[in-house]
Amino acid sequence: MAEEMRANRDRRGFFSLRGSPLTRKIIVFNLIALIILVAGLLYLNTSRDDLVAQRASALAGEARLVANVFEAQIPTLGPVNLATGDGVDVAETLAALTLRAGIEVVVFDPAQQIVGKTLGTGAGLPIPGAATEPGRTLISDGLSTVWNAAASLFASQKAAPAPPAQDDRLVPLLASALDGGATRITALRDGANSTELVAVTPILQAGQVIGAVAVLSPAGEIDALVRGDRERVLQMFIIALLVSVGLSLVLASTIANPLADLAEAAELGRDRNARKMSPGRVRIPDLTARPDEIGRLSRALRGMVGALYHRIDGNEQFAADVAHEIKNPLASLQSAVGTLRMIKREDQRDKLLDVIEHDVRRLDRLVSDISNASRLDAELVKEEQERFDLLAMLGNLNQYLGEDARAKGIDYITDLPAEPIRIDGLEARLAQVFVNLITNAVSFCEEGDAIRVWARKRQNRVLVVVEDTGPGIPEEALSKIFKRFYSERPEEHFGNNSGLGLAISKQIVEAHGGVIWAENIRPTEADITSDPLGARFVVGLPV
Structure with a gap:
């Protein structure tokens, strides 16, 4: 395996x-x-909004700085015309500016006509977050490609309208700035569908608007930074x-x-x-060292398999013991029947018939006890345990069995507590235990002997004791009386007991989580060689 x-x-x-x-x-x-x-x-990522707000603020600052450069060159008095260069040279001023790479500056006159334009190529002003440009975004680009390809399968076949010209997109902002408004910022989409920020601010001469400056961020800068974060x-x-x-x-x-x-x-x-194969026993892997549920499962399975094999071994031993016990009366029967064929005397035939009748009764008793013992395991597992009053059950047994004992001249003494003792178990099966113990005591007692049944509660257990003043138990038999088919009785009682009563009692008590043992009653516990005054059987059950 x-x-x-x-x-x-x-x-x-x-x-x-x-x-x-x-x-x-x-x-x-x-x-x-x-x-x-x-x-x-x-x-839920807010980095795009944060980047847009950050770049928009920086772009507005750049627009105001460029407007301040123009306003610094405009004379306080006198006419100024940005288109003709009167009062300020737009091209020269734009050429003198140092702008970030990709920044575009466009100058408009009051008629919204472009009078100058330049594109930044240098490091320009330090803008927070613009020091490092994002590298290649393989994963984001790949996902975008897959997404666009999937979206194209469901998109309308109509051609998308062309985006408006840049100048047209700036008209609303220019109108506001040329009317003397404050700096305006907005986000636009260019021809490549990239986000582009625009800041427009007016150019003033003595409080009068003489033009406007529009500063546009590098195309796709925001999208590239967002893709980098993503x-x-x-x-x-x-x-x-x-x-x-x-x-x-x-x-x-x-x-x-x-x-x-x-x-x-x-x-x-x-x-x-x-397949009816038996090369060896089932071996459950030993995982009991694991401090988790698998270790617990392994421990439970190994215990279950061990209990199953223990039950199988017990059944095999029981079958062997049954065969051995049945062979004895069968051999006696066979011998008696064979002898009966040859005997002619009537008195001897009557003796042989008595032997045959005794062996038949012995076989009948043996088969009945074996049948009860073989069903006991299954019944102990299938029957539901219930809570009952142990003392009430003992009282009923004492009343019934006490009459039989007194009829034989045996004193029957009981000593039970006044308060009820309730336990969980199978009342009928436990009653069978005490019936076996009391009837055994009666069978070993003679006229003038006494039997005492008493019970005491000890913390979480209750002890029920059956004592008698009979001959006691031989020392060599104390360790064997609970074995199956073992019987220690006088010759005149041979064959009247199967030897299963105490074994069945032990099995029932242990199935209830209890213990049972036997001992001799001696004048003093210090002298174990003294003759016993009787036998004592003790049953301990959990409360």
Whole structure:
């Protein structure tokens, strides 16, 4: 069996996804939680809004700085025309500006006509968050490509309208700025569908608007930064995904593989029984050292299998004892019948018939007791235990059995507490125990002897004692009287008992979580060689 289990374990491998539904479930459940977490982060991520607000504030500052540069060159008095260069040279002023790479500055006159334009190529002003540009975003770009391809399958075939020209998109902002309003900022979409921030601020001469400056952020700058943040989240997601799968496999190997070993051990035992094979006993893997539920399961299965084999061994021994016990009266019967054929004298034939009748009664009693003993295990398991008053049951037995004892000249004494003692158990089966003990005591007593039945409660147990003043129990028999088919009786009582009564009583008491033992009553416990004054049987039951 051990070789088959090793072969199955090697075939299964340390990490098994195909043969272990439990492993697959562990991985799937862990990944679902991780995917939901990352999806929530991406969906609820506020980095784009933060970036837009940050860049918009910086862009507004740049627009006001450029407007201040123009206002510083405009004379306080006199006409100024940005289109003709009167009062300020727009092209020269724009050329003198140092702007960030990608920044576009457009100057408008009051008629909303462009009078100058420049594109930044240098480092420009330090803008928070603009020091490092995002690198390549392979994961984000790949996902975007897949998403766009999937969306194109369901999108309308109509051509998307062309975006309006840049100048047209700036008209609403210019109108507000040229009317003397404050700096205006907005986000626009360029031809490549990229986000573009625009800040428009007026150019003033002595409080009069003579033009406007529009500063446009680099095309796609916001989108690139958002993709960079998203890329970092996705990279961490992939790392967490790999770690989660690895840890799930390790966790599954510590759970699924031991469970598979336990299941395979049970299945191999079942298959052997189905094929009537018995090369060895079922060996449950010993995982009892694990301080978890699998260790507990292994301990329970090993205990269950051990109890099952103990029951099988007990049944085999019981069957052997039954065969041995039945052979004795059968041999006596066979001998008596054979002799009966040859005997002619009538008195001898009557003696042989008495022997035959005695052996038949002995066989009948033996078969009846064996039948009761064989059904006892199943009945103890199937019957429901109930709470009952032990003293009330003993009182009924004492009343019935006491009359029989007194009829034989035996004193019958009882000593039971006044308060009831309630226990959980099978009342009829426990009554059978005390009937066996009391009737045994009666059978060993003679006229003038006494039997005493008393009970006492000791903490969480109750002791019920049956004492008699009979001949006592031989010392060599004290350790054997509870064995099946053992009987220690005088010759005149031979064959009248099967030797199963005390064995059955012990089985019933132990099934209730109790103990039973026998001892001799001596004048003094210090002198164990003194003749016994009688026998004592003690039954201890949990309360």
